[in-house]
Amino acid sequence: MLSRVFGFGRRSFDSLSEQEILALAISSEEDDGRIYRAYADGLAQDFPQSAKVFEAMAEEEDGHRDSLIELHRRRFGERIPLIRREHVRGFYERKP
Template sequence: MLSRVFGFGRRPFESLSEQEILALAISSEEDDGRIYRAYADGLTENFPQSAKVFEEMAEEEDGHRDALIELFRKRFGERIPLIRREHVKGYYERKPDWLVRPLGIEHVRSHAEAMERQAYLFYVEAAKRTADASTRKLLDDLAVAELGHETLAQRLEQKHVPGA
């Protein structure tokens, strides 16, 4: 327990191989998609249009995950190592939605913005540590996409919640 609190037993990000960086990115995109779906579920009753925004954002994360898995298969094969945020020292954390209930719309929006910013920073750092051209291109593309998610969220909000 104390090792988790103080970060003992965690690997420094700098020590990760390209295979491990891709595995971490895959698990991170999966987690983010789950979080957005949980937000959508929590908002459906009181904010059904905003819930649709988070459903679409989850689908976007699924697309990122799929692209990462495809690249991983091409480079490293079918077995993706289990590596998660909590295994990496200094890596950003995500709190599950059940720890931050009740889900207020403003809280969810600000948390989503922070998630996208953290993901952007991860992809920028990951791309710097990658020598393979196709991997670097995908990580750079994902960094740009994460940065653009705030714009996506605003567009989706305008589409689903007119006058918001």
């Protein structure tokens, strides 16, 4: 538990396998889509046109995710390893 809180045991990016890097990219696209949808939801009432922009951005991220998942299927099969940005030392952090 403490290792997660304080970052001990995080892996360096260069220690990740190709499959893990692809899984990390998939995870990042999923996070980005959720963030854009949250922005769209928050703006929808007062700024519907701005909300549409963020919804379109979320759909774009969905397309990226789908493409990456298909690439993963072709190269590695159905099982995508669980890896998130917080598991990787020095990987950028999201602070929306």
